[in-house]
Amino acid sequence: MPEPFLSEESVAYTILYPDAKPQELDIEARAVGPDVTLIHARQTQFDAIDRAQWESCDAIVVSRMPIDRTVIPHLKRCRIVVRNGVGFDVLDLEALAEAGIVACNVPDYGTTEVADSAIAMMLCFARGTAAMDAALRADLGANWTHERNVTAKRLRGATFGVIGLGRIGTAAAMRARAFGMRILFYDPLLPAGAELGLGFERARALPDLLGQADVIDMHTPLNAQTRTMINAQTVAAIKPGAYLINTSRGPVCDTAALLEGLRSGRLLAVGLDVLPKEPGQAQDPLVAAWEENAPWIRGRVLLNPHSAFYSPDAYVDQRTKGVQTAYFYLRDGTLVNCVNTEHVKKAR
Structure with missing residues (x-):
């Protein structure tokens, strides 16, 4: 597993996982540094999550919950949204770009x-x-x-x-x-x-x-x-x-x-x-x-039950790459697998 990038300055970042899955964020916690707080909301609907969690997060890693024009106005600090998988149709790419938020996916884990x-x-x-x-x-x-x-x-x-x-x-x-x-x-x-x-x-x-x-x-x-x-x-x-x-x-x-x-x-x-x-x-x-x-x-x-992607190794890769895509962008601006590049005029 790649070592997390660490700078000399200590800056705290909050990454929000709105979805009910994965069950725990143990793999994610091991993939990032101690300067990250992972918030696991465990919900299926936007309204079920405290507004303060939306407003205070620096990044979002999402699986199924739509990140659209209903959600985006509440993202006061968010700089990046990562769809933790290949498809990204749950993301409103243009609306995210208008807000200066980059959108990425994880295309290669499986x-x-x-x-x-x-x-x-x-x-x-x-x-x-x-x-x-x-x-x-x-x-x-x-x-x-x-x-x-x-x-x-x-x-x-x-x-x-x-x-x-x-x-x-x-x-x-x-x-x-x-x-x-x-x-x-x-x-x-x-x-x-x-x-x-x-x-x-x-x-x-x-x-x-x-x-x-x-x-x-x-x-x-x-x-x-x-x-x-x-x-x-x-x-x-x-x-x-x-x-x-x-x-x-x-x-x-x-x-x-x-x-x-x-x-x-x-x-x-x-x-x-x-x-x-x-x-x-x-x-x-x-x-x-x-x-x-x-x-x-x-x-x-x-x-098959949408299981073609799965192996234990792929599952670890998916979760590791998802959180690190957000983390490395927050830490040093490294941007990979951006899917709304053509829309973003000025990122946050």
């Missing part, structure tokens, strides 16, 4: 874990491991057959289509290439030529990728452009018999459209670590069909 999870879902479908295990548990004798693997696919020579070639997308693509797969990606934000050193192929537009990919692997942020980017129209463009795997953000996929894709056979299998509403809701048509587990869908859907 890169390998999420990439591994995406590949694990692909392998689970291709080799049928989970489906055949479940079938054997139901009837060891009658189901002792390879025919219970309804999603089997040879990966060597197949096309692995990555939507979003950032840290995680690249890591997943490198793993897929080790299986002999062709790598095709779509990322309109990636500079031209960035793929050349990797030896990947670039799709000109999203439909081009969808029409060629045998496995669609999603690694996109959630914003106005990506929300429900997988919908009825885009599902119709998917190569028949493809897998779709999403370990990014739930709302980038319309689950009703995914369900129809499964019904039609356009999608052979769907693996989701994330859902539009979490925890999963029985009202979600895909979740309802997965729970019902009718023969036509059995073995074709994998759901």
Whole structure:
């Protein structure tokens, strides 16, 4: 773990954790110096936290609570807000910038874990491991057959289509290439030529990728452009018999459209670590069909509880990097992973 930066002058800083999680701030306390006071409000709503705590904090490290125009006027001293994870849609970037507050995220704590999870879902479908295990548990004798693997696919020579070639997308693509797969990606934000050193192929537009990919692997942020980017129209463009795997953000996929894709056979299998509403809701048509587990869908859907990021090591990295991002900025102005740079004209 990096040693905290210590100056000769003793200045006290207060970092507010508004959310109910983590359970304790022991990891965070060990990651910073004695000049920091960590306040753990353990709440889910802004109004439940004493106004004095909002007004007196120098930094905020947040997981789920929105930091928006309701909250920001009460941040009298705050200089930095850190979203303790990759996504930062709970932060109002422009409003924070208007107040002179920088916003950061922690984009790299679980890169390998999420990439591994995406590949694990692909392998689970291709080799049928989970489906055949479940079938054997139901009837060891009658189901002792390879025919219970309804999603089997040879990966060597197949096309692995990555939507979003950032840290995680690249890591997943490198793993897929080790299986002999062709790598095709779509990322309109990636500079031209960035793929050349990797030896990947670039799709000109999203439909081009969808029409060629045998496995669609999603690694996109959630914003106005990506929300429900997988919908009825885009599902119709998917190569028949493809897998779709999403370990990014739930709302980038319309689950009703995914369900129809499964019904039609356009999608052979769907693996989701994330859902539009979490925890999963029985009202979600895909979740309802997965729970019902009718023969036509059995073995074709994998759901995980937004856990792709997790390993004990990643959990420590996430919490350490989150608090140190705030701490180092307060102590010596070191700014990393700022997500509202283009909006900030003058930071506090």
